[in-house]
Amino acid sequence: MKNEKWNELSPETVARLQAEFLEWYHREKRNLPWRATSDPYAIWISEIMLQQTRVETVIGYYYRFMELFPTIHDLAAADEQKLLKVWEGLGYYSRARNLKIAAQQIVDEYHGEMPKTIEEIRKLKGIGPYTAGAIASIAFGLPEPAIDGNVMRVVSRLFEIDEDIAKASSRKTFDEAMRKIISHEEPGEFNQALMDLGSRICTPTSPECAECPLQDFCLAYKDGRQEDFPVKTKKLKPKDVYYVATALENSKGEYLLQQRPASGLLASMWTFPLMEVSETEYQRLLKEWQKKTDEQLSLFVAEESELPEFFDQKVVWQKRHLGEITHIFSHLKWHVLLFYGRTEQKELEENQRFASVNAFNEYVFPKPQQKLVEQLKKNHLSDKDF
Structure with missing residues (x-):
């Protein structure tokens, strides 16, 4: 009753x-x-x-x-x-x-x-x-x-x-x-x-x-x-999803941004290019490309690396990742590993833009992207020769 x-x-x-x-x-x-x-x-x-x-x-x-x-x-x-x-x-x-x-x-x-x-x-x-x-x-x-x-x-x-x-x-x-x-x-x-x-x-x-x-x-x-009280069943644990994010800088000091699709999660918002990877691949990159004193500023050509290739144009990557960020949505937990690279890319897709850090405030960034920008800035400050 x-x-x-x-x-x-x-x-x-x-x-x-x-x-x-x-x-x-x-x-x-x-x-x-x-x-x-x-x-x-x-x-x-x-x-x-x-x-x-x-x-x-x-x-x-x-x-x-x-x-x-x-x-x-x-x-x-x-x-x-x-x-x-x-x-x-x-x-x-x-x-x-x-x-x-x-x-x-x-x-x-x-x-x-x-x-x-x-x-x-x-x-x-x-x-x-x-x-x-x-x-x-x-x-x-x-x-x-x-x-x-x-x-x-x-x-x-x-x-x-x-x-x-x-x-x-x-x-x-x-x-x-x-x-x-x-x-x-x-x-x-x-x-x-x-x-x-x-x-x-x-x-x-x-x-x-x-x-x-x-x-x-x-x-x-x-x-x-x-x-x-109150009586409440526990929420399901958010699903873990793994991404590699790329902070790609051109010769003008601008970074490549990509607009997400008009529907779905974070619709029409701007982020660094993201690529979903398996948990195994993510953990490999996290472990193998961590900061090392003797080579932290080394650069290498993308096609010679074991990193995923994001573009046809030549990309020169810094030989370490810049750290990871996590962000929890109601049903998903994003794990994002950030890499820095220099690109000669000229041609852009309709959903891509190059923008300087000073112009970032003109774009709508979701919280994960804001965290990635902070991670990028932190590395710029800590590495004077970055």
């Missing part, structure tokens, strides 16, 4: 929970820029940015984004590379692309005004139940739950809900519980109070129960079972 302990709360208890919780929030809430407005556009942008990203990181991005794209019309007409550039470093770039698509929907279907019903908001590209609930409650005062990981953790402890929060089917249970306790007078404030509580006090481990405004209502606290 499903646990529905929230239905055991009397109207008086619900009213007391709401009043005490909102009083705490009004006293303790964080001063964040998007909380100083009821503009649904600003709230929407902030909520999308906050997905999978720390609040402290988002603040700067939020200000820059709103300065460049102050209205829905501006976002709908945005150049994609400019949009991705201002998003650079936040990751999960499909969020930015979906923002533009949704803005175009709003311009085409709602005359540039954010729709005001939960059903219409849910139809917008990239907006799921949580974001729709946040916009509806904060911007329009609708009593709609905004259920994310923080909220599920709080509510699971509050009512000892033992359903697996990693399963989509469990969301219905949390939705029912939230609709029982959410304030109809201040739904947006109530949702934000739960977000703050989950991020600051009701944390995944070692929750600060002594500081919690919901302590008197929390069943897990009463039973000493805080650490038992």
Whole structure:
């Protein structure tokens, strides 16, 4: 039988929970820029940015984004590379692309005004139940739950809900519980109070129960079972993928960049040329071409080496790799080994460009590429004859 302990709360208890919780929030809430407005556009942008990203990181991005794209019309007409550039470093770039698509929907279907019903908001590209609930409650005062990981953790402890929060089917249970306790007078404030509580006090481990405004209502606290909730199955380990990256410099001191395909992971972004290799090949290169004092600056011709050949033109490689970087996506873990070479390549493919280091800020680099550039710069600085 499903646990529905929230239905055991009397109207008086619900009213007391709401009043005490909102009083705490009004006293303790964080001063964040998007909380100083009821503009649904600003709230929407902030909520999308906050997905999978720390609040402290988002603040700067939020200000820059709103300065460049102050209205829905501006976002709908945005150049994609400019949009991705201002998003650079936040990751999960499909969020930015979906923002533009949704803005175009709003311009085409709602005359540039954010729709005001939960059903219409849910139809917008990239907006799921949580974001729709946040916009509806904060911007329009609708009593709609905004259920994310923080909220599920709080509510699971509050009512000892033992359903697996990693399963989509469990969301219905949390939705029912939230609709029982959410304030109809201040739904947006109530949702934000739960977000703050989950991020600051009701944390995944070692929750600060002594500081919690919901302590008197929390069943897990009463039973000493805080650490038992939420119930969550472990994520699958990301798949390991191995690449060789090449920092190829021409006679002008420019480096070859290559744009990724228009769809798929890191779509339309720029990186050093990458070549996927087997784990065995990667480990061989990592071991055999590591830095050695007596030959660290030696150069040799590519076709005489055992390195993969990337181009028909002659490439002179430094006889060592410049180190490796790793980057974890939600489902993949990239291992990338960086090599430096000099090239005489003149002809470029449509998706290739030569650019100086000073011009890199004109290109949209994903996080792995940013790490590779830092690795390149580190080697330039450490080897004065590089």
